[in-house]
Amino acid sequence: MKILVCGKGGSGKSTVTALLAKSVADKGCNVLVVDSDESNFGLHRQLGLELPDDFMNFLGGKKTLIEKMMAAMKSGEKTELFEENWSIADIPEPYVVTKGNISLVSVGKIHDFGEGCACPMGALARHFLKNIETGAKDFVFVDTEAGVEHFGRGVEEGCDLILMVLDPSYESIKLSEKVAELCDRAGKKLYFVFNKVNGDGRTAMLGAVEEERVLSIIPPNEELFQAGLEGREFEVILPEIEFIVSSLISGKAS
Ligand SMILES: Nc1ncnc2c1ncn2[C@@H]1O[C@H](COP(=O)(O)OP(=O)(O)O)[C@@H](O)[C@H]1O
Numbered sequence: 086m087k088i089l090v091c092g093k094g095g096s097g098k099s100t101v102t103a104l105l106a107k108s109v110a111d112k113g114c115n116v117l118v119v120d121s122d123e124s125n126f127g128l129h130r131q132l133g134l135e136l137p138d139d140f141m142n143f144l145g146g147k148k149t150l151i152e153k154m155m156a157a158m159k160s161g162e163k164t165e166l167f168e169e170n171w172s173i174a175d176i177p178e179p180y181v182v183t184k185g186n187i188s189l190v191s192v193g194k195i196h197d198f199g200e201g202c203a204c205p206m207g208a209l210a211r212h213f214l215k216n217i218e219t220g221a222k223d224f225v226f227v228d229t230e231a232g233v234e235h236f237g238r239g240v241e242e243g244c245d246l247i248l249m250v251l252d253p254s255y256e257s258i259k260l261s262e263k264v265a266e267l268c269d270r271a272g273k274k275l276y277f278v279f280n281k282v283n284g285d286g287r288t289a290m291l292g293a294v295e296e297e298r299v300l301s302i303i304p305p306n307e308e309l310f311q312a313g314l315e316g317r318e319f320e321v322i323l324p325e326i327e328f329i330v331s332s333l334i335s336g337k338a339s
C-alpha cells in the first residue's frame with residue numbers, strides 16, 4: 086500500500102509520517118518512507134536515520150533530469166525514467182538508508198541559492214512512486230511539501246490513499262476543502278488526521294470538516310514537541326497512531 090501524507094506547513098506531516106512508519110515497521114511490515122519535501126531536513130532525524138543521497142543524483146542530477154524531461158516534451162513522447170519496476174529492496178545505495186524494517190529515500194533537497202525550482206523533483210517523485218511495486222506486507226509512506234503543489238505535479242497518482250494532517254487552524258480547514266476536491270477528482274480515498282487538537286478545538290474542527298473522513302485525532306504531546314525541537318528520534322507510541330495503523334493493516338482504511 087502506498088500512502089501520501091499532506092497538509093499545511095507545520096501541521097505535523099513529517100511527524101505523522103515518522104510515527105506511522107515506525108509503528109507499521111514494529112508490526113513486522115516492510116516500510117519505505119519517501120521524503121518528497123525538498124525543503125525539509127528533519128524527517129530522517131525523526132525516524133532516527135541518516136539522510137540518504139538525493140535520489141535525483143541516481144538519474145544524473147537536476148540538470149540532467151530537466152534535460153531529459155525537456156527532450157521528451159519536445160519529441161511528444163512520454164518520459165520513462167525507469168527501465169523496469171522495482172521492489173523496495175531494488176533501490177540502490179547510497180540513495181536509500183535502511184535500519185530494521187524501515188528504509189528512507191529522499192527525492193532531492195534544495196542545496197544552493199538560485200538552483201532553480203523543485204518541479205523536476207515533483208516529476209521524479211511521481212515516476213518513482215509509480216515504479217515501486219509493493220507486496221502485501223509492504224507500506225510506502227510519502228511525506229510531501231506543504232500545500233497542494235504535489236497534486237499539480239501528479240505525485241499522488243501512484244498512491245492508494247491520501248492522509249491529510251490538519252492542525253487547529255483556519256488555513257488547515259480551508260485547505261482540506263481543496264484537498265477533498267482534488268482527491269475526489271483524482272479518484273483517491275482521503276482521510277483526515279487532526280494533529281495538536283484537543284478540547285474546544287476538537288469540537289470546532291469536527292464541525293468544520295467532513296466528519297466521516299476523520300480517521301484519528303492526535304492531541305498536543307509534550308514528548309513530540311521536545312523531540313521536534315531538539316531534532317531527536319521519535320520514540321513515543323500514541324494510541325491514535327496505533328488506531329490508524331490497525332485500520333491500514335486490516336484494510337478498514339483503504
Ligand atoms: N501532536 C503534537 N504535539 C506536539 N508537537 C507536535 C505534534 N505534532 C507535531 N509537533 C511538532 O510540530 C512541529 C512541526 O511538525 P512537522 O511534522 O515538522 O510539520 P510539517 O511536516 O507538517 O511541516 C515539529 O517540531 C513537531 O515536533
Ligand SMILES: [Mg+2]
Binds near residue numbers: 098122
Ligand atoms: Mg515536514
